[in-house]
Amino acid sequence: MVIPFVRDITFEYGRTDKLTPLIRRVIANNPGPFTFTGTGTYIIGGGESVAVIDPGPDDSAHLDAVLAAVKGERVTHILITHHHLDHSPLARPLQERTGAVIYGCAVKALPVEDGVRTEAGYDRFTPDISVCGGGQTIAGDGWSFEAIATPGHTSNHICYALNQENCCFTGDHIMGWSTTVVTPPDGDMGAYIASLDLIKARDFKTLWPTHGPPITDVAHFIDEYKAHRFDRERQILDQLAAGETKITGMVPKMYEGVDPRLYPAAARSVHAHVIQLVRSGRVKTDGAADLNSDYRLG
Numbered sequence: 001m002v003i004p005f006v007r008d009i010t011f012e013y014g015r016t017d018k019l020t021p022l023i024r025r026v027i028a029n030n031p032g033p034f035t036f037t038g039t040g041t042y043i044i045g046g047g048e049s050v051a052v053i054d055p056g057p058d059d060s061a062h063l064d065a066v067l068a069a070v071k072g073e074r075v076t077h078i079l080i081t082h083h084h085l086d087h088s089p090l091a092r093p094l095q096e097r098t099g100a101v102i103y104g105c106a107v108k109a110l111p112v113e114d115g116v117r118t119e120a121g122y123d124r125f126t127p128d129i130s131v132c133g134g135g136q137t138i139a140g141d142g143w144s145f146e147a148i149a150t151p152g153h154t155s156n157h158i159c160y161a162l163n164q165e166n167c168c169f170t171g172d173h174i175m176g177w178s179t180t181v182v183t184p185p186d187g188d189m190g191a192y193i194a195s196l197d198l199i200k201a202r203d204f205k206t207l208w209p210t211h212g213p214p215i216t217d218v219a220h221f222i223d224e225y226k227a228h229r230f231d232r233e234r235q236i237l238d239q240l241a242a243g244e245t246k247i248t249g250m251v252p253k254m255y256e257g258v259d260p261r262l263y264p265a266a267a268r269s270v271h272a273h274v275i276q277l278v279r280s281g282r283v284k285t286d287g288a289a290d291l292n293s294d295y296r297l298g
Contacts, residue, residue, distance in 0.1 A: 003224045006176035009037060009213040014065040016043070020165060022143055023208070026069050028062040030086060034120045036177045036211040039086045042169060043069055044162065049140035051077040052100070053160060053169050054210045055090035057120075063093055070098075076140055080104030081171025082157040083125040087210060091125070103147070105132040105156040111186045116264040118183045131158055150199065152192025153180050159199065167206040167214075168199060174221070177212035179228060182272045189272040190279060193229060196222055232273050237297065240283065245294045247271055267291065 011017060013029040024043040031038050039056035043066070050073050056062050075098035080088045083106070091102050104127035111122060131138070134149030138160070146161040150173045160169045172180055173195060182192050199207075200222040207215040215221050232254070239250040247270050251263045254270065271291050277283035277298075284298045 003179070003228055004217065004221055005178070006213050006215060007036075011037065013038065014061065014068075016065075016069040019208075019214075020167075022162065022165060023167075024069060026062070026065050028056040028059055028065075028086075030057050030059065030062075032120070034181070035086050036175075038211070040208075040210050040212070041066055041090075042208060042210075044145075045140050045143045046073055047141065048074045048076075049142065050075045051079060051138070051140055051143065051145070052094065053079045054081055054087045054171065055094045057086050058089040058093070063090055063097070066090075066094065067097060074098070075100045077138060078102045079138065079145065079158075079160050079169075080125060080127060081159065081169070081173070081210060082154045083107050083110075083123045084119055084154070084172070085121040085123050087171065088123045088125040102128045103131050103136075103138055105130060105149070105158050107154065107156045107186065111183075116268065118181050118265045118268050122186075132156065134158065148198065148202075150195035152182055152188055152195045154186050155188065155191075157195075161202065161204070165206070166204055167208060168202065168204045169208045169210075170199070171210050174199065174207055174215065174225065175209040175211055176207075176215045176221070177209075179225065181269065183268040184272050184275055187272055189229070189276040192272075193226065193276075196226055229273070232270070233277060236270060236273055236277065237282065240295060240297045245296065247274060247291060247295075 011027050018024050026041050028039040041056050042053040044051040078091050078100045106126045131147035134147050136147045138145040144163045148159040150157045150159045153172050235254045251266050255266050275289045278289045282298045285293045285295050
């Protein structure tokens with residue numbers, strides 16, 4: 001099992017790159033362990049009907065770059081994949097400058113952060129028009145999207161299929177440069193696997209993640225993404241079979257060679273898998289399936 005990561009990307013911060021006849025991208029200068037080279041804000045269409053996907057972090061320089069990219073055009077739609085701080089905060093400032101309508105799915109409750117960072121952080125994002133559940137059409141002049149509900153990375157994650165190019169903007173649901181973080185309680189591993197299957201079944205030609213370059217070998221990439229998750233499940237079951245009962249005891253063995261400072265974050269990912277294994281009956285625990293619970297084979 002080897003995920004065929006794609007990490008080669010040519011760009012300059014603040015520069016507008018035309019990627020296809022309908023798609024442009026501006027990358028924010030917010031590189032990091034959760035954002036790769038930075039947030040890629042996509043601009044779809046032109047003239048009097050422009051959509052912006054994931055405007056990005058609350059960064060005035062990035063706002064200026066996006067506005068420069070659409071100078072002389074009218075931004076009518078702002079589409080948000082989910083509520084992390086590297087995706088949605090710039091939506092309202094961009095709306096104030098353009099008058100565009102914001103689409104997305106509000107999260108029911110923000111997770112309580114305990115000091116263990118597995119993501120860029122959470123934004124209290126609320127759209128003007130909700131597309132929770134998916135299936136909605138969002139259209140402009142010469143382009144149309146279908147909102148696809150893809151919970152897993154977060155409970156409110158939405159992907160957007162661009163019908164004219166048979167492609168999908170996947171936010172953080174599927175990323176070419178890295179595996180996706182799934183952290184309970186907002187993240188759900190069972191929902192994540194089901195969402196991967198949903199995107200694969202659509203037979204898209206290209207996936208455009210918010211971070212990094214596009215994925216063009218879509219079916220194979222998703223298969224290997226899933227295989228990675230199932231391998232983690234196998235490792236957990238092996239640890240339980242060997243007598244380990246605690247997630248914190250599994251992590252150093254499952255992530256051998258990884259910087260121990262990353263163990264707390266890794267434990268959140270293992271916890272997501274364990275919750276799903278408990279649901280399926282392959283693992284058992286007494287009481288709630290918490291991070292510090294004792295587990296055994298089902």
